[in-house]
Amino acid sequence: MPHAPIARADHAADPYRWLEHRDNKEVLDHLKAENAYLEQQLSGQLALRESLFQEIKSRIRETDLSLPSPWGPYLYYQRTVAGDEYPRHYRCNKPADGTLTVDEHSEQLLLDPNALADGGFISLGAFSISPDHQRMAYSLDTSGEETYQLFVKELADDSLIELPFADCDGSMTWANDSQTLFFGELDDTHRPHKLYRHTLGTDSADLVFEEPDGRFFLSCYRSSSERQLIIHVGSKTTSEAWVLDAAAPHASFTCVAPREEGHEYDIDHGMLDGQWCWLIRSNQPGINFALFSASEAAPSRTHWQLLRAHEPQIMFEGFSLNQQALVLSLRENGLPIIEVQPQGQAAYRVQLPDAAYSLYVQDSLEFDSDVIRLRYEALNRPAQVRQLTLATGAQAVLKQTPVLGDFDADHYVSQRLWATAPDGTQVPISLVAKREVLGNSAPLYLYGYGAYGESLDPWFSHARLSLLDRGFVFAIAHVRGGGELGEAWYRAGKLEHKHNSFSDFIACAEHLIGIGYTQPSQLVISGGSAGGLLMGAVLNKRPELFAAAIAEVPFVDVLNTMQNPDLPLTVTEYDEWGDPNQPDVFERIKGYAPYENVQAQAYPAILAVAGYNDSRVQYWEAAKWVAKLRAHKTDNNLLLLKTELEAGHGGMSGRYQALKDAALEYAFILKILGMDAEQNG
Template identity: 75%
Template sequence: TTSEAWVLNAETPQAPFVCLAPRVEGHEYFPDHGQLDGAWCWFIRTNQDGINFALYYAPATEVPGREQWQALVPHREAVMLEGLSLNAGALTLSLREGGLPIIEVRPQGLAAYRVELPDAAYSLYVQDSLEFASPRLRLRYEALNRPAQVRQLELASGAQVVLKQTPVLGAFDADDYVSERLWATAADGTQVPISLVRRRQDLGQTVPLYLYGYGAYGESLDPWFSHARLSLLQRGVAFAIAHVRGGGELGEAWYRAGKQAHKHNTFSDFIACAEHLVAQGVTAPDRLAISGGSAGGLLIGAVLNLRPELFRCAVAEVPFVDVLNTMLDPDLPLTVTEYDEWGNPEEPEVYARIKAYAPYENVKAQAYPAMLVVAGYNDSRVQYWEAAKWVARLRTRKTDDNLLLFKTEMGAGHGGMSGRYQGLKDVALEYAFVFGELGIA
């Protein structure tokens, strides 16, 4: 939450480094060095004006103090400035607005424009720009229905050319699937984005659906293409991502609205997304599978306690479900550094808050959906015993006869087993469970 940068002229490598701006609690800034109207200058992305960052510049003849910084791109409440790419002929801004990544190009001497893209929900970022004087830039683009592409952008005109696309073996046409952006209304009236992909032939029909969520650490779950996911889509299973608060899809405020005292928003947002998909006729509770891993596993555990009847089955991978007891143990590797995210339960108010939503503490004597829980024996982030304790309590208290499977990968860490083929086997297990519960061959 606080940063400090020290700089050195590469032509005088023996000189001492100089501090660009001394650290101030809560002030984050990220400097770069490039040209503006043909003159060399510093560019500083800073949150001194607001949480979504602004862009300043300063002369490069010296190391400027903060009093010399001049505003170039002001702070905006609805637009997150995530980064910038410097080029001799243009300044390229990486923005986040309306839950989507936006590339805004400001060519020198020409009008600014935003890069146009073919899908309603997508992932987009500027690839490493290694040629400062080039009139072109490389972009990486993908969508739920479109494999990853490398696109070449002409900075002056905005013209694009697809240079490379990740191949898909077998018969595949991206236009056979429709990528959509929906908006659910949360309990407090907040609009929550949903990214959805389904077969074009299924539009207007109620189909099985796989809903994924995370909602922590300000991470943005921008839509991504998956070859394995075609196994779902080709069988008529739609796939959706709930971009709940706690993530970063709508900027820093979206993240802060789903952490610490506001963590309950993450869970109610996910439920609102599921309810919206049902209300719109996209799916039905008896055809709805949900999934999440790590902090997303905490999300799955919490919503299962709150609304078990809304889902047919659930997958929880390395789930952070024993959050209260873990955060009470400062000897675990990540506990102390995680206080910024969850709070310190040694404080009575924080203890009560975490206990109110922690999945393990809130398992009830009620019917739960069918569940597949996967842990890693060598996981140093979420220890395997969290999932084991949770499953044991579920087996003791749940009142249904639905399947509850628990698998501990004895050679896996937080990211699962090593190797391409083992990763495919992990997905195959998950999909086989989901297909079995949804009655899909």
């Protein structure tokens, strides 16, 4: 039986720092040895992995047509074809009757990522049609490093130009002349810090905006009205916006409100009561944000007029503008709410069938459209695209993601539970299982994230059915640090309050055990990126509580990373984790950092996955963590590291590869829980 790879430990403060030497032969050999060890240990599951892959794939309609979107004289849409990793992008003439029926006679292939990938990694960044519909700008990442090449295609003759610019962030924003493009450049830490203006037919670009502060990221986008260009510059706590008439791309951008530490705002341009105006979402009146308006000619802070006041119990997350209505995205009691304010009519809230769900505005369509599209799904309900008539609130399901085979949503039950944290805080849990499973102790998969104010709203998964149909419960722990219960919930799980994320997750696990839904020998936990930090921290604190853990691109070497300002994202992350150059912050992060706190104790089985080209969480975080765990843990439980040598933060590209990754993870879980023999047999 081959032994696990043992990494060399140097006599240094960080004995595994040598693993940070990218492209060093010893490092690459070690990562390849770990990959080989994983395959050897899971060799008995090869048939099961293939069976799971085929099982998951069989539920997915491999050849499908996306819901076409009308814009100008065309319908734009995508097609997926069985065997292809990526959807192809098309357009056709828009039918005169206003329907969404695709006219195959006028169909035009715009982009085929399958041909561009040629079997390798590819990720599409921008995909932007010019306002006159004559050109297409798009960007490609071919390594997973999230650095993009820029292209412009003439749609009349399919001629293609690669723009001669390097270190691009992938963004491409058209001005209204359909000749001028704005794009972003990355600095040495992979931060978008410069915005350039390029005129087609030239080989040069003019620097328009530069952001020197390492905490701030820069982006550029078109307003909902299509009449304005907006630069947004933001850190984790502060933002600033600059605006420009999209018909005058060579003029100068104007600052809306100069940055003030702690003031976050975002801006869009549209129409209210028949007048062009600016809409501004700002946290100055309170942490849950308020809404202001300003005339088109005077967007500066002194001219803002309050439209919607701050509400302590309702988080105002965002808004969508349309000539017919103002659509607000709210969050109340942990659930997303869509509130519509039609022009000249009373406001109303969109009504939905489930108790726990995910909901957002997917597409506001053309600015003068009288309908918008919502995306709605639940743990037991496949995603639906719903058309909402703005004036009346009427809804129609235009498309539901199909689930092939024997699937009935009513065979699964979704619940919202509440766990009590050590400080008395009630922490929500969303879960789903087959009806006959709930109430009995069962294998349970508990997922968590808890950072950056991100909300883990319940989502449907074709792959997850392979666990649910084997008697699993799937649950999400909505711990502090996420945004599910508003800004205060986020702030209660960051900086000096980060420990609440860990204690909340443990409380959720203990609650699920306490009510008899599972037991430690059946409990699997999972999280990725900042959720991987969560996994590492709770494994150090309560390893006996879990049977297995999955850590995807885990941010487990947080202390060392936050001390290296040359790495991507580090400086801007000070607002999330703190600056360890301050002694008290150093000690605080050191107190929970997963890598620093590995102990001589028994750990559950662990599968860690890293991306060698990951620019957000470097591959060595998982590699160093696994190396230290191997050297210190006192058990014989399986510890595996998989490094995707041709992928970045999002893993391998392509839909089939994602299914194979899920099959590997599920086979690992079934092996650890002793359920693989019955599956293979």
